[in-house]
Amino acid sequence: MKIKHIYLLFILITQFxxxxxxxxxxxxxxxxxxxxxxxxxxxxxxxxLLNISGEIGCANPGREKVVAPVVRLMDVDKFARPSxxxxxxxxxxxxxxxxxxxxxxxxxxxxVLVESRSDLSTKERGFSPVEKFPQAKFAPYKNNSYEWNxxxxxxxxxxxxxxxxxxxxxxxxxxxxxxxxxxxxKKAHTVDVAEFDLVMQTTKAGTHDSESxxxxxxxxxxxxxxxxxxxxxxxxxxxxxxxxxxxxxSMDSASFFRDDSxxxxxxxxxxxxxxxxxxxxxHIDAVNEFNKQLVFLVLTGEAWGYLGSRRFxxxxxxxxxxxxxxxxxxxxLVMEVGSVGxxxxxxxxxxxxxxxxxxxxxxxxxxxxxxxxxxxxxxIKVTTASKSNPGIPPSSLMTFLRKNSSLSGLVLEDFxxxxxxxxxxxxxxxxxNVNSSAIATAASLVARTLYILASEGxxxxxxxxxxxxxxxxxxxELLGCLLTCQPGLSCALVKDxxxxxxxxxxxxxxxxxxxxxxxxxxxxxxxxxxxxxxxLAERTSxxxxxxxxxxxxxxxxxxxxxxxxxxxxDTCVVSTTRYIPAYSTRLKFESxxxxxxxxxASDVMGMDDPIWTESFWDVIQLHVYSVQDATYDHLILLxxxxxxxxxxxxxxxxxxxxxxxxxxx
Numbered sequence: 292m293k294i295k296h297i298y299l300l301f302i303l304i305t306q307f308x309x310x311x312x313x314x315x316x317x318x319x320x321x322x323x324x325x326x327x328x329x330x331x332x333x334x335x336x337x338x339x340l341l342n343i344s345g346e347i348g349c350a351n352p353g354r355e356k357v358v359a360p361v362v363r364l365m366d367v368d369k370f371a372r373p374s375x376x377x378x379x380x381x382x383x384x385x386x387x388x389x390x391x392x393x394x395x396x397x398x399x400x401x402x403v404l405v406e407s408r409s410d411l412s413t414k415e416r417g418f419s420p421v422e423k424f425p426q427a428k429f430a431p432y433k434n435n436s437y438e439w440n441x442x443x444x445x446x447x448x449x450x451x452x453x454x455x456x457x458x459x460x461x462x463x464x465x466x467x468x469x470x471x472x473x474x475x476x477k478k479a480h481t482v483d484v485a486e487f488d489l490v491m492q493t494t495k496a497g498t499h500d501s502e503s504x505x506x507x508x509x510x511x512x513x514x515x516x517x518x519x520x521x522x523x524x525x526x527x528x529x530x531x532x533x534x535x536x537x538x539x540x541s542m543d544s545a546s547f548f549r550d551d552s553x554x555x556x557x558x559x560x561x562x563x564x565x566x567x568x569x570x571x572x573x574h575i576d577a578v579n580e581f582n583k584q585l586v587f588l589v590l591t592g593e594a595w596g597y598l599g600s601r602r603f604x605x606x607x608x609x610x611x612x613x614x615x616x617x618x619x620x621x622x623x624l625v626m627e628v629g630s631v632g633x634x635x636x637x638x639x640x641x642x643x644x645x646x647x648x649x650x651x652x653x654x655x656x657x658x659x660x661x662x663x664x665x666x667x668x669x670x671i672k673v674t675t676a677s678k679s680n681p682g683i684p685p686s687s688l689m690t691f692l693r694k695n696s697s698l699s700g701l702v703l704e705d706f707x708x709x710x711x712x713x714x715x716x717x718x719x720x721x722x723x724n725v726n727s728s729a730i731a732t733a734a735s736l737v738a739r740t741l742y743i744l745a746s747e748g749x750x751x752x753x754x755x756x757x758x759x760x761x762x763x764x765x766x767x768e769l770l771g772c773l774l775t776c777q778p779g780l781s782c783a784l785v786k787d788x789x790x791x792x793x794x795x796x797x798x799x800x801x802x803x804x805x806x807x808x809x810x811x812x813x814x815x816x817x818x819x820x821x822x823x824x825x826x827l828a829e830r831t832s833x834x835x836x837x838x839x840x841x842x843x844x845x846x847x848x849x850x851x852x853x854x855x856x857x858x859x860x861d862t863c864v865v866s867t868t869r870y871i872p873a874y875s876t877r878l879k880f881e882s883x884x885x886x887x888x889x890x891x892a893s894d895v896m897g898m899d900d901p902i903w904t905e906s907f908w909d910v911i912q913l914h915v916y917s918v919q920d921a922t923y924d925h926l927i928l929l930x931x932x933x934x935x936x937x938x939x940x941x942x943x944x945x946x947x948x949x950x951x952x953x954x955x956x
Contacts, residue, residue, distance in 0.1 A: 333462050338491070339494070342901040343902040358918075361470050363474055364378055373400060380406055380719075391446075402453050402455070404458055423441065439710055492907035493907075501903070505904060511802035511803065514598055514872065517542075517588065517591050524865050537622050546716060565587065567761045592800045608893065628737055631729055632729055633726065640671040644674070647682065650697075655747070765784070781794045798819065803872070803874050828851050831866055
């Protein structure tokens with residue numbers, strides 16, 4: 292009988308072995324095993340940024356990964372240890388406000404996972420993680436408590452010692468299932484956890500402000516490359532320099548989540564409108580007869596202390612090569628194309644001009660806008676902003692006025708007394724937040740207004756004015772290229788000029804790589820900056836004479852090579868189009884290193900310069916996997932020991948029984 296029991300035990304062990312062997316056979320490599328155990332979660336991190344006075348943003352609290360159970364916000368109190376909290380978009384703002392004000396609640400948070408989809412209530416209420424008066428310290432007036440951005444919560448400018456990720460749509464569904472399962476299974480032996488790898492180099496190095504991290508080389512300054520272009524090209528040997536009409540737009544935005552900064556209305560609608568206006572003006576023949584010089588300036592770094600405009604003004608002061616041919620005393624008017632993508636919202640088709648400097652130049656500009664509007668024969672309105680406003684809204688023009696308070700300027704916007712964009716500097720300011728018709732109409736207004744102003748003193752040519760038409764199809768294409776991932780930067784228009792590094796556009800300024808120069812290594816220049824440079828260089832150019840158009844050698848003086856990244860399509864053209872480094876005026880690059888310099892009297896905004904930097908990191912990852920409860924592990928261990936002891940006793944008993952049986956035989 293005992294022999295029969297041993298035989299049955301052998302059969303069971305054999306079956307278990309083959310079952311286990313078949314499972315192992317399906318895992319043919321270590322990566323297969325990792326994929327079976329760990330789920331990689333796609334998303335956008337909130338990262339650590341530093342300024343001259345401290346830190347903002349998110350990071351693991353120490354040098355190790357953070358591992359915590361995934362739970363919904365309503366289930367946080369059910370777990371004894373800190374948790375990775377799944378937060379809906381609707382809960383996000385109040386969640387971070389509570390974290391900042393409730394110490395006990397803060398201690399329950401190990402990490403945050405933000406759902407991607409936006410609830411209807413969020414769309415109605417709005418979401419903006421920055422101030423109610425963004426970058427108020429750069430305002431050229433004293434009332435910096437005015438609320439231009441009513442939905443602003445300021446949660447972005449705080450330091451959070453836990454990791455935060457915005458989930459992709461697919462990952463949101465997966466994490467919702469996991470959080471629900473964890474919430475229901477209070478006595479389960481296993482729990483699904485999130486593993487955050489968001490360790491910042493500044494945390495490792497113990498550097499907690501920009502000056503210290505630059506010294507320890509654990510960070511890099513925020514910055515990039517702005518683009519300047521003129522129509523027509525500036526002639527070095529021109530008889531008499533012309534007054535300058537400087538037309539400005541921005542190409543960078545900000546967001547709580549570094550790699551998801553679409554900035555559709557603010558500022559991309561203005562930039563796209565400017566590009567479309569330049570395209571429209573490039574098709575008329577009278578540009579060489581203008582009495583004014585049109586200069587276009589597309590700035591980057593404006594969301595981070597107006598890096599681009601302040602650096603441009605500094606280069607003008609130094610009369611550097613990047614602004615050769617320009618003179619600040621010749622700037623007659625600064626016209627900024629701001630947020631224009633929501634001008635047709637709520638059934639009111641209206642733009643607003645925010646003007647300063649009650650000079651003849653400002654008056655002429657306002658009059659030119661009305662003349663341009665009449666020529667369009669449209670039902671839209673262009674209205675002068677309310678006199679109750681404290682001044683111009685947050686814009687690059689503020690830095691020009693801080694530098695020269697007597698300068699004339701105006702900003703074209705889609706709002707009067709407060710932002711119409713309820714998602715300012717938010718990941719929700721995407722393509723669904725703008726109207727392409729509004730952007731195209733703004734481009735038409737800008738193009739015709741500039742023609743009227745630049746032709747001043749000449750007999751008005753109504754026929755030429757009516758011939759200035761914006762390509763609406765190109766506006767639609769630009770929106771798809773610069774505000775979506777499909778087609779994104781792989782669209783035909785962008786790929787005609789450059790070889791983009793990524794497909795999905797992101798308008799975060801990034802960090803400045805290498806030495807700042809007017810001829811940067813193209814690998815160090817963002818996709819959007821390179822596209823804008825090529826687009827403007829071609830639209831404002833003339834072909835060189837008596838020579839092959841290909842860039843077989845360096846182009847001649849006054850010429851640039853467009854499409855240099857596209858073999859066989861590169862062309863030398865006559866154009867005044869340049870890259871202008873955009874970085875803090877309080878930084879110096881010397882011997883391969885960055886350092887902070889004291890403010891000086893000539894830099895009127897130096898004391899207000901936050902000097903933003905971004906921490907290095909080795910890798911940013913988010914995984915989810917299952918772990919067993921420690922008590923359960925202990926029970927399994929005790930059970931294993933018991934089975935081993937019983938097996939040993941069974942073997943001894945079996946051997947004794949077999950020995951006795953053999954003796955009887």
